[in-house]
Amino acid sequence: xxxxxEVKHLYKKFGRFTAVNDVNFEVREGEIFGxxxxxxxxxxxTINILCTLMRPTKGRVILNGFDVVKKPNEVRKSVxxxxxxxxxxxxxxxxxxxxxxxxxxxxxxxxxxRRIKKxxxxxxxxxxxxxxxxxxxxxxxxxxxxxxxxxxxxxxxxLDEPTLGLDPQTRSHIWDYILELRxxxxxxxxxxxxxxxxxxxxxRIAIIDHGKIVALDTPxxxxxxxxxxxxxxxxxxxxxxxxEIREKYxxxxxxxxxxxxxxxxNGEEFIPTLVRDFKSxxxxxSLHRPTLEDVFLKLTGREIREEAGGEGVMxxxxxxRQARGGKGFH
Amino acid sequence: xxxxxxxxxxxxxxxxRDILRFWRDKARLFSSFAMPVxxxxxxxxxxxxxxxxxxxxxxxFMYPGIIGMVVIISAMFSGMTVVFDREFGxxxxxLVAPISRTSVVIGKVLGGATIAxxxxxxxxxxxxxxxxxxxxxxxxxxxxxxxxxxxAITSMGLFIASRIRSMEAFQAMMQLLMxxxxxxxxxxxxxxxxxxxxxxxxxLNPVSYGVDAMRQAVLGADASAMFGIExxxxxxxxxxxxxxxxxxxxxxxALAIRSFRVQE
Numbered sequence: 001x002x003x004x005x006e007v008k009h010l011y012k013k014f015g016r017f018t019a020v021n022d023v024n025f026e027v028r029e030g031e032i033f034g035x036x037x038x039x040x041x042x043x044x045x046t047i048n049i050l051c052t053l054m055r056p057t058k059g060r061v062i063l064n065g066f067d068v069v070k071k072p073n074e075v076r077k078s079v080x081x082x083x084x085x086x087x088x089x090x091x092x093x094x095x096x097x098x099x100x101x102x103x104x105x106x107x108x109x110x111x112x113x114r115r116i117k118k119x120x121x122x123x124x125x126x127x128x129x130x131x132x133x134x135x136x137x138x139x140x141x142x143x144x145x146x147x148x149x150x151x152x153x154x155x156x157x158x159l160d161e162p163t164l165g166l167d168p169q170t171r172s173h174i175w176d177y178i179l180e181l182r183x184x185x186x187x188x189x190x191x192x193x194x195x196x197x198x199x200x201x202x203x204r205i206a207i208i209d210h211g212k213i214v215a216l217d218t219p220x221x222x223x224x225x226x227x228x229x230x231x232x233x234x235x236x237x238x239x240x241x242x243x244e245i246r247e248k249y250x251x252x253x254x255x256x257x258x259x260x261x262x263x264x265x266n267g268e269e270f271i272p273t274l275v276r277d278f279k280s281x282x283x284x285x286s287l288h289r290p291t292l293e294d295v296f297l298k299l300t301g302r303e304i305r306e307e308a309g310g311e312g313v314m315x316x317x318x319x320x321r322q323a324r325g326g327k328g329f330h
Numbered sequence: 331x332x333x334x335x336x337x338x339x340x341x342x343x344x345x346x347r348d349i350l351r352f353w354r355d356k357a358r359l360f361s362s363f364a365m366p367v368x369x370x371x372x373x374x375x376x377x378x379x380x381x382x383x384x385x386x387x388x389x390x391f392m393y394p395g396i397i398g399m400v401v402i403i404s405a406m407f408s409g410m411t412v413v414f415d416r417e418f419g420x421x422x423x424x425l426v427a428p429i430s431r432t433s434v435v436i437g438k439v440l441g442g443a444t445i446a447x448x449x450x451x452x453x454x455x456x457x458x459x460x461x462x463x464x465x466x467x468x469x470x471x472x473x474x475x476x477x478x479x480x481x482a483i484t485s486m487g488l489f490i491a492s493r494i495r496s497m498e499a500f501q502a503m504m505q506l507l508m509x510x511x512x513x514x515x516x517x518x519x520x521x522x523x524x525x526x527x528x529x530x531x532x533x534l535n536p537v538s539y540g541v542d543a544m545r546q547a548v549l550g551a552d553a554s555a556m557f558g559i560e561x562x563x564x565x566x567x568x569x570x571x572x573x574x575x576x577x578x579x580x581x582x583x584a585l586a587i588r589s590f591r592v593q594e
Contacts, residue, residue, distance in 0.1 A: 077428045
């Protein structure tokens, strides 16, 4: 299978801070490639380099056969982008936003007319085409951005946190569109997210942490790395509990938000013995099959959520949107 | 050749969007007028009733300066659209488009300058109030001069906007620049009767030459001779005034393009 993106020894430094540190990967044509990691791990920086918004400090990126540094315009024609932050002109109508896009991407007028109809139908916004975007809800705006990203028939569609801040129903709608699109147009989708359930739709996932790729495989293979079942215990004395688990069973437990978590084989049968013998103040216990979250925890020793979707971050984003005049809702 | 056509289309598209937004935003159409019109009507009438400026009525003298002021203010604030687009994200859509940064800047400059010129043209409704009679030739010259001044000042606004991240900072910067650019110029008073320190400051201001040329276009070269700028004892004709404005515009345009092309 042909590689649509090839990244070799990519570095990006901001002063003394290394945001992207020797990243290597390939994306195959037609696949959904997931890029997973907490905020600040280097996801957006990598995307910005791949779509020519930033220059790499070192390394080589080939996209659709073009070098991102030497042939930026060819690369730009090859990619469609849906950014983490909204990038629509709110004062213009949906139609005008799409016409602008078609025009700067050199889509001939008659072709553009047909395609605009097609993409707006696809995201169910054709009836609202003459309304200014500022009257749209967050979900509608995101759908419009996806429609716009597809207008010039890109080979690769970049989705940077495409459903961030949207309600679950809208999120699942948007995913239906994306999967449908891939089936119909056979485009490659490059996705970053920190919603683990979303990452599951990817054919392959790269897990990035502190600017480095720590694992790259299919979701199933990644989960297999965890081995067995995951048991999470709620306890008021986390350290004592971890010591007890280590001494009794020889298992290394990870610390999670209000307790510990560890992996065992045949978890259902393990739980009764564990609960009967446990001394360190057990408050609750649960068992689940490994998720990508557990993979991340195993690889980095940290929970992805506490950094990515924690309350502090949400509050900060909310405050930032407020500061932008309350119009930054998405 | 193909790339050239694509970029030309990019310039047009960027220009067209600015015009489209301008028409949709009726409030902006009038926002640049408020202050200059107040100056013309209140300030002009007040001064005119107290002093007389030779054979000309003060309001007639001031009027071309006020047209210049409208064009300058409007052009300066067109840089704001870039800051605005950055804040609301649309700038990203522009910057990842497969057109050169140069064409983005040219499109923006043309858009801002067109809008500023339209606003300058609206000021012509005050012709009866100012009691001037503009010749057809003078009228065309005035429009051309408005566009030249608008191009130069828009380029300057864009250059500053490309360096500034927040709307508040941009606004503060514009206020800071506007005062010297507009008032240390022949908008309100003739130059050659000024004390020499102020006269020198006025002559260092590139905007002064634009205003001087507009005054000649409106009042006629002979009639405005007594108010005109003299450089090295030589009375500046329209063509040289325009050359100063164009040179200033080219420098600012080059700086804006360079600033937009720098990637992180």
